[in-house]
Amino acid sequence: MNYWLVKSEPYEYGYHDLEEEGRTMWDGIRNYAARKHLRGMKVDDLVLFYHSRKGLEIVGICKVVKEFYPDPTAEKGDWSVVDVVPVKRLTKPVTLQEIKATPELQEIPLVRISRLSVMPIEESAFLRILEMGETSL
DNA sequence: GCCAACGTTGGC
DNA sequence: GCCAACGTTGGC
Secondary structure: OOEEEEEEOHHHHOHHHHHHHOOEEOOOOOOHHHHHHHHHOOOOOEEEEEEOOOOOEEEEEEEEEEEEEEOOOOOOOOOEEEEEEEEEEEEEEEEHHHHHOOHHHOOOHHHHOOOOOEEEEOHHHHHHHHHHOOOOO
């Protein structure tokens, strides 16, 4: 089991949209590092959902239900998508500010590589974030 | 709205 | 194959 974090601008596609739809294809990734991580996702892996640009907080957890396959929205190039379903919202969203103020979370790519939109998260960091969000699985 | 960080493109 | 110029992302 691996853990991941994905970013989305809430006014483009927010956690609320995922809850309404019940399932979505995570498309539009056009960055090789992000693609590599996307392709590493396995069924049942858990994924933190972060709102970028507006909100700047982790709002919920989702789960991979289909491993990578070709991105139908890509007009050219070799790009991939995965399918995810919502699991639950965090009781309390965890803000980027809080994450940056937490010593054990300084190494996560969200802090270190601000432009990366799909990234792995260590289990310990994942659990710490759930704890900060007052959420259990 | 600005700008830093990073990726991509294209001339040489 | 280097690197300057440009584009994009995303925090501030």
